Amino acid sequence: MPPEGRVTRFAPSPTGPLHLGHAYAAFVAAERAGAGRFLLRIEDIDQSRCRAHFEAQIYDDLRWLGLTWAEPVMRQSTRASAYRAALARLAALGVLYPCRCTRADIRAALSAPQENAPQYGPDGLVYPGTCRARSIAKAGPDDALRLNMRQALAHVGALSFTEAGPLHAPGQTIDPDWMIAQVGDVVLSRRDMGTSYHLSVVVDDAAQGITEVTRGDDLFEATFIHLLLQALLELQRPSYYHHRLIRDECGKRLAKRDDARAISQYRKEGATPQDIRLMLGL
Numbered sequence: 001m002p003p004e005g006r007v008t009r010f011a012p013s014p015t016g017p018l019h020l021g022h023a024y025a026a027f028v029a030a031e032r033a034g035a036g037r038f039l040l041r042i043e044d045i046d047q048s049r050c051r052a053h054f055e056a057q058i059y060d061d062l063r064w065l066g067l068t069w070a071e072p073v074m075r076q077s078t079r080a081s082a083y084r085a086a087l088a089r090l091a092a093l094g095v096l097y098p099c100r101c102t103r104a105d106i107r108a109a110l111s112a113p114q115e116n117a118p119q120y121g122p123d124g125l126v127y128p129g130t131c132r133a134r135s136i137a138k139a140g141p142d143d144a145l146r147l148n149m150r151q152a153l154a155h156v157g158a159l160s161f162t163e164a165g166p167l168h169a170p171g172q173t174i175d176p177d178w179m180i181a182q183v184g185d186v187v188l189s190r191r192d193m194g195t196s197y198h199l200s201v202v203v204d205d206a207a208q209g210i211t212e213v214t215r216g217d218d219l220f221e222a223t224f225i226h227l228l229l230q231a232l233l234e235l236q237r238p239s240y241y242h243h244r245l246i247r248d249e250c251g252k253r254l255a256k257r258d259d260a261r262a263i264s265q266y267r268k269e270g271a272t273p274q275d276i277r278l279m280l281g282l
């Protein structure tokens with residue numbers, strides 16, 4: 001894809017102030033767009049954690065950093081019908097089932113003597129499959145919806161993607177056995193939200209016509225899940241560019257709670273956007 005046709009996005013969640021790691025992700029996305037289009041998406045499906053003032057601060061900080069994006073901004077809180085439609089398609093393929101297990105239920109099932117040691121993958125604890133035989137037709141309002149990983153993989157066949165970033169080989173193939181063992185039956189619709197991070201990202205990257213997804217390397221393995229969902233939903237497949245993570249002096253990845261590294265804090269202390277770029281090694 002020539003850079004002039006490239007469409008990239010920055011997709012922050014307004015659950016805290018933007019910090020240096022977000023600034024880096026935004027700069028990378030904008031730079032990779034080059035003469036193409038750089039878009040913004042507010043990932044606010046978790047309304048219990050999102051705040052309007054954080055969203056307002058995101059726009060303000062990005063403008064201050066010198067970034068401009070093509071309108072309109074997509075806000076995931078307005079996209080419920082698109083997520084419902086995607087879930088209906090997956091249900092029709094027979095790869096979803098309802099699940100009522102709490103985290104405590106899952107832990108208890110995994111600690112049963114006949115189980116192997118619990119596996120942690122990119123999506124947390126690998127679900128032991130307690131509800132797998134339940135029919136989607138019997139899903140109730142208190143159910144989450146899970147993807148039957150084995151059936152989903154069988155449905156799509158071999159999966160591969162193009163990595164454009166500097167950290168991984170360009171040709172990536174996805175190992176189905178690894179997906180079953182290490183990822184398992186991921187939740188695609190949380191009972192409190194009617195969607196999940198994985199489903200929303202895939203549906204919205206397609207809706208925004210993203211041709212290259214740029215994001216931190218902590219999401220590299222989540223990309224495998226996204227590839228599978230794109231194949232099931234027959235969506236256009238972007239290429240991926242995973243970038244390095246910005247860490248503190250102790251080598252720890254920056255998180256939202258690291259308010260000391262919030263862009264707004266640096267602004268208050270008189271830093272310039274150029275200072276921020278230098279701190280990020282740009």
Ligand code: GLU
Binds near residue numbers: 043201214
């Ligand atoms: N909303 C995610 C975050 O703030 C980014 C998701 C993505 O880039 O796919 O970490």
